[in-house]
Amino acid sequence: MSYFLIKYLIKMENEEIVRKTSKYHSSVWGDYFIQHISPTLDTTKESSVKRAEELKEQIKKLFQETSDVSELMNLVDSIQLLGLDYHYEKEINVALSLISAADVKNFGLYETSLRFRLLRQYGIYVPAEAKWGIEKYVPTLEEHFSISLITTGYPVLICASYIGMGLVATKEAFEWVASFPKIIKASSMICRLMDDLNPSELEQERDLAASTIECFMKEYGMDEKETYKKLMDMLEDAWKDHNNEYLNSTLVPRLLIERAMNFSRAMEEFYKYTDTYTNSKARMKDNISMVLVESVLI
Incomplete structure (x- = not known):
């Protein structure tokens, strides 16, 4: 290990890292899913323990x-x-x-x-984003989107969703999604805008980096009402780009395109009326219950 790396590690240990946190409500499910997990394999056998080591x-x-x-x-x-x-x-x-x-x-x-x-x-x-939040820096809209579209997590999540899809998820498919094509960018834009246009009380309380609304207001000198309307127009444009790519893209199989579509639909479900991702006690709880808890007659 080099001298500079050792010096860097010592510096990292001595520096105090301050990270803002939020007080989210406890899980609405309690220990329901823990109690319903299938029994695990017996790992107390000597051979299993030895193999694990x-x-x-x-x-x-x-x-x-x-x-x-x-x-x-x-x-x-x-x-x-x-x-x-x-x-x-x-x-x-x-x-x-x-x-x-x-x-x-x-x-x-x-x-x-x-x-x-x-x-x-x-x-x-x-x-x-962390640096901007700490320094109270409000970036331009272009600077903001260059980072915040990636930190939505959607480019990575959509890519990760291809794992396990079998032969349809080829090397070329992963290279395509990693190139940040138009439909993935549009899906990330939908995620970013819907999140920022419906901020939760917890997000407003935290000392985070400037939102899309704040960046737009500063750059274009508009009030919050005008900014909201303009960003709703941008959201509409993102959906137009998204749907056009969904209907006309031939670069990858339709199944892969549908994953991006489903992620965008999820944002509609989470944020269309209120932030049900942060506050999952009501409508989101019911949705999850219908899918994972309540039995369906076949």
Whole structure:
């Protein structure tokens, strides 16, 4: 480990990271789903325990042998998604320090989004919006969208939804979605605008980066009512672009295009009238209940 890396790690340990938090209501489901999980396999057998330890050592070796930052990010991401990150806290902390210090100028959309999410998820300051919020900087609309369309998470979520789709999700399909095509950009714009046009009380209380509304008001000198109307027009234009691409795109199979459409529809369900994502006690609870709790006669 180089002198500069050691010095960087020491600096990171000594710096106090201040992160704004919100007080969301507790889960409306209580322990319902915990009680209804299928019984797990018996891991108390000696052979199972021994095999688990062997696999843990193999993963630790992967951390030591992986030098490419992109591969390292995917390794951390996979372990975290499997819920096994608590086994590798030391290795992940070292990996995150390397990821944070990496040169990102040649990163594509996928790598940039993944890096941002991993660092923020583990509480590391990312100038990845956070910097703007702390400095009270209100960016131009172009600056705002260049970051906020990515931090909606939609480009990554749509890409991730292709996993497990079988032969239809080809290498070319992932390259297409990672290039931020027009329909993915439109879907992200729908997500961004609907979220900002229907802010929750919790979001308003937090010291966040400037919203789309604030950026527009400052840049164009309009009041909130005029700005709201203009942004509703932008939302309408985003839907037009989205639907045009949905009907006419031939670059990838229809099944992949439909995933983007479904994500956009989800935003309509979450934010069309009020923020039911943040406050899920009413309509959103009923929707989830109908899908996952209530039985359906076949």
